Amino acid sequence: MARATAGFWILTIVAACHAAGPLDGLEPGERGRVVRVVDGDTIVLDTGQSVRLVGIEAPSGGYKEREPQPYYTESKRMMEDMVLGREVQLHYGGLTRDRYDRALAHAQTVDALGPAFWLNAEMVKRGGARVRVYPDTAVANAPLLEFERDARRQEIGLWHSMQYRIPYASDLPETFEGFQLVHGHVVDMQGAEGFGAVCDLALEGSALKLQIQRAAASLCQEAVGHRVLARGYVRGNEMEISDTLNFEFVETPTN
The missing domain is CATH 2.40.50.140 (Nucleic acid-binding proteins)
Incomplete structure (x- = not known):
């Protein structure tokens, strides 16, 4: 009986350790090393593929006569600190490319060069981006809303700025x-x-x-x-x- 009970708890613990994560139901995509960060929601891999992280909207940089949006520099640096030079795995939950041929994906770090990050979520948690959902890439976006609420309540990152009230x-x-x-x-x-x-x-x-x-x-x-x-x-x-x-x-x- 004791062995049976012990076996039950071992199986329970193993099952808990393998509980489904928010990205587990998505289609695995490419892997690559991040060689450039465009801004807080766009990265470039060593394969040449640009990746637009879905579910989030980070402040954009300037273009021609348009000034960078508030908190652009901080948001970009936030992404660089997490992922520049690291290998990531892409995950798809719908449309995979936009009209600029950017991959539309969730991304996770998969090397041993630092902590494991779900980049889309981490940018929201740190206040480097706001949540923005499109129907054709909405899978796995729901958890991001709670992360954003927490960041807003604590006035983390861009939420501390009056421009984002x-x-x-x-x-x-x-x-x-x-x-x-x-x-x-x-x-x-x-x-x-x-x-x-x-x-x-x-x-x-x-x-x-x-x-x-x-x-x-x-x-x-x-x-x-x-x-x-x-x-x-x-x-x-x-x-x-x-x-x-x-x-x-x-x-x-x-x-």
């Missing part, structure tokens, strides 16, 4: 364009006007409308009357909500 939709300038998180109170659901949208959600005191795409259609009926935290690209007073992970119901908005 989350505004109410009513305080967002009507001329604003770019990726943004906003708090708002959904007061009405209207017919869709944009391409691929199924409805528009109106926010109290704001000209900003949340343009709900087909992959997030359930929000059209669920969101009215609720306070929410929405994230997406803003252009022309519209924010496209392409996945339900880009939309959270909240009762007490906090940064």
